[in-house]
Amino acid sequence: MLSRRDIFKYLAGGGVGVGTGLLLGEVNQRPLETLLSTHIPPEDFSPGMDTWYNTLCRMCPAGCGISVKVREGRAKKIEGNPNHPVSQGGTCALGQASLNALYNPDRLRAPMRSDGEGGFVESSWEEAFAAIAPRLGAMQSAGMGSRTWILTAGLLSSGEEALDKFREALGANVLRLGLDTPATELAAAQAMYGFSGLPYYDIAKADLVISFGADFLGAWRSPVGYSKAYGEFREVGDGHRGHLVQVEPRMSLTGANADEWLPARPGTEGALALALAAELLRHGGSSEELNGWEGLSGALSLDEAAALADLPAERLHALAERMAAAETPLVLGGGAAGAGSNATETLTCVAALNRVLGAAGDYRAAQPGARAPILGAERQSRDLYPRRTTARCRW
Amino acid sequence: MSISVFEAARPVIKGLIIAVLAIVGAYIGHWAHGAMLNDYTPVQPIEFSHEIHAGENEIPCQYCHSWADRSATAGVPSVETCVGCHKGLSEVRDTPDVVKLFDYWERGEGIPWVKVHDTPDFVHFRHKPHIRGGVECQTCHGPVEEMVRVTRRVDLNENLRMPWCIDCHTEEDVANGRDCLTCHY
Numbered sequence: 001m002l003s004r005r006d007i008f009k010y011l012a013g014g015g016v017g018v019g020t021g022l023l024l025g026e027v028n029q030r031p032l033e034t035l036l037s038t039h040i041p042p043e044d045f046s047p048g049m050d051t052w053y054n055t056l057c058r059m060c061p062a063g064c065g066i067s068v069k070v071r072e073g074r075a076k077k078i079e080g081n082p083n084h085p086v087s088q089g090g091t092c093a094l095g096q097a098s099l100n101a102l103y104n105p106d107r108l109r110a111p112m113r114s115d116g117e118g119g120f121v122e123s124s125w126e127e128a129f130a131a132i133a134p135r136l137g138a139m140q141s142a143g144m145g146s147r148t149w150i151l152t153a154g155l156l157s158s159g160e161e162a163l164d165k166f167r168e169a170l171g172a173n174v175l176r177l178g179l180d181t182p183a184t185e186l187a188a189a190q191a192m193y194g195f196s197g198l199p200y201y202d203i204a205k206a207d208l209v210i211s212f213g214a215d216f217l218g219a220w221r222s223p224v225g226y227s228k229a230y231g232e233f234r235e236v237g238d239g240h241r242g243h244l245v246q247v248e249p250r251m252s253l254t255g256a257n258a259d260e261w262l263p264a265r266p267g268t269e270g271a272l273a274l275a276l277a278a279e280l281l282r283h284g285g286s287s288e289e290l291n292g293w294e295g296l297s298g299a300l301s302l303d304e305a306a307a308l309a310d311l312p313a314e315r316l317h318a319l320a321e322r323m324a325a326a327e328t329p330l331v332l333g334g335g336a337a338g339a340g341s342n343a344t345e346t347l348t349c350v351a352a353l354n355r356v357l358g359a360a361g362d363y364r365a366a367q368p369g370a371r372a373p374i375l376g377a378e379r380q381s382r383d384l385y386p387r388r389t390t391a392r393c394r395w
Numbered sequence: 396m397s398i399s400v401f402e403a404a405r406p407v408i409k410g411l412i413i414a415v416l417a418i419v420g421a422y423i424g425h426w427a428h429g430a431m432l433n434d435y436t437p438v439q440p441i442e443f444s445h446e447i448h449a450g451e452n453e454i455p456c457q458y459c460h461s462w463a464d465r466s467a468t469a470g471v472p473s474v475e476t477c478v479g480c481h482k483g484l485s486e487v488r489d490t491p492d493v494v495k496l497f498d499y500w501e502r503g504e505g506i507p508w509v510k511v512h513d514t515p516d517f518v519h520f521r522h523k524p525h526i527r528g529g530v531e532c533q534t535c536h537g538p539v540e541e542m543v544r545v546t547r548r549v550d551l552n553e554n555l556r557m558p559w560c561i562d563c564h565t566e567e568d569v570a571n572g573r574d575c576l577t578c579h580y
Contacts, residue, residue, distance in 0.1 A: 006409065009409070009413055010412060010413060010416050012413075013412075013413035013414070013416040013417045013420070014416040014417060014419070014420040015420065016417055016420070017416060017417035017418060017419065017420020017421040017422075017423075017424065018420040018421065018423055018424035018427070019420075019424060020417070020420075020421045020424060021420060021421035021422060021423060021424020021425035021426070021427070021428065022424040022425070022427065022428045022432070023424075024421065024424070024425055024428075025424065025425045025427075025428025025429055025432065025433075026428060026432070029433070029434065030513065030515070032434060032437055032509050032510065033509075033510045033513060034507040034508060034509055034510065035471050035507075035508045035509070035510050036505045036506070036507050036508075037471045037472060037473055037474060037505040037506045037508060038473040038474070038475075038505050039473065039474045039475065039499075039500075039503050039504060039505050040473060040474070040475045041473045041475070045473075046462055046465065046466055046470075047462055047466060047468045047470040048462060048466035048467035048468035048470070048522075049462070049465070049466045049467070
């Protein structure tokens with residue numbers, strides 16, 4: 001009945017089954033994971049729990065307050081800090097993306113030394129100090145400290161003070177360079193307000209904002225802070241809805257949101273501002289505000305300025321009328337208007353227009369070391385650091 | 396002339412027997428793998444003995460796994476924690492595994508321990524509520540203080556599954572203990 005051949009067949013069947021079972025067991029096994037212990041744990045290290053650190057975003061000079069979620073010593077997520085005066089809980093896309101900058105493999109983690117062939121090699125801080133310090137010392141003892149230049153972008157608070165002390169000790173000069181270093185805006189503020197710093201534009205309470213190139217909803221100065229203020233500026237609850245005019249050759253995000261977009265020819269923004277200032281003075285304004293500023297004598301008429309800027313003259317006349325009728329007008333300058341070869345003059349003219357409009361307030365009271373002048377409607381009364389309230393939702 | 400169905404079906408029956416034998420064999424093979432070829436007792440980078448530390452010397456679990464009552468994970472101690480005690484223990488300083496420990500310490504590296512107990516990614520087990528609820532570590536981990544090399548026992552492996560969790564949650568009348576989202580979220 002059961003032949004020898006059958007027995008072999010059954011044994012083979014069973015054997016294949018056992019083999020398959022072993023294989024299945026091996027395949028179904030969850031792969032082993034390792035649990036890497038820390039060497040010396042960072043402060044507040046607590047595996048499995050979030051630790052939140054409040055700090056400042058450094059992706060642009062605005063310095064929004066952020067809270068960073070840290071897990072097992074690694075930054076994982078960024079949120080806005082609602083208690084911070086500038087951003088009030090907001091962040092922009094750049095701030096959200098700054099984790100990618102942190103973990104970017106190309107980020108410099110050590111001083112880089114030129115290898116003499118156009119490349120750079122990593123070196124230690126000790127090597128870097130040993131290479132630089134004797135040469136700085138030699139320059140200084142030879143009385144050539146003023147020939148030393150420190151190249152940097154903007155630093156924050158204590159960093160800025162340390163830089164100042166370093167510069168003083170060397171007798172060196174500081175050259176600020178960077179995409180976001182507003183050299184022309186600083187120069188114009190110095191010329192018109194006598195203040196070494198940047199003014200704060202309080203657009204929230206303005207009823208007319210004319211922006212010469214300043215893309216404050218996109219990337220200019222402090223986009224998160226200005227976006228908040230823009231919300232108040234546009235608020236319609238109490239019949240106050242600000243009118244926004246954007247003067248710039250290329251339509252930016254702010255230009256797209258504006259009520260009027262004036263595509264002036266690049267470089268003519270200053271002439272436009274000056275012509276508007278002169279026009280306003282002609283219609284009952286007082287040049288006292290300008291305190292004998294000579295620049296005004298070069299003002300074109302509105303029609304000439306319109307021809308220069310390639311704009312319809314009637315739009316400029318309408319704008320001048322709107323400015324004269326506005327209660328709390330404010331003019332911003334920067335961005336595209338602050339980047340040409342005549343940018344400092346352009347921004348100085350824009351600042352002069354602010355003074356003619358009476359938006360520059362107590363700029364004369366601004367002393368070196370005092371906080372930046374606040375330009376706008378309730379210039380001195382408005383707290384620079386408003387508390388976040390829910391009372392603003394009026395509908 | 397008689398027609399026998401049995402005769403005609405004989406080759407089919409033979410095939411069926413082979414198939415049944417193969418299936419039974421597969422079960423046996425799978426069981427044998429679990430019982431003998433498993434890696435429930437993985438070899439660790441350092442032959443750390445819980446029997447010596449937790450057993451003989453009676454160091455409490457949470458002296459080293461110090462986040463168990465505070466966090467989802469109990470955590471493994473930092474190399475600093477190990478060295479903190481061991482730099483004062485010159486009598487065992489030259490044993491091969493303590494030498495390994497100090498090698499990690501001097502290289503500034505962490506120790507890549509192999510996980511023994513692990514829940515799948517779709518289960519969010521949290522140590523904190525269990526420790527605070529008075530569950531003994533040994534309830535799930537077995538008598539670790541008797542183990543030289545930590546093992547996930549086969550019976551525990553069978554038991555450390557959802558019905559086992561649910562039984563305990565039901566028995567202890569845990570708040571929301573039978574809610575899916577208590578563990579699967």
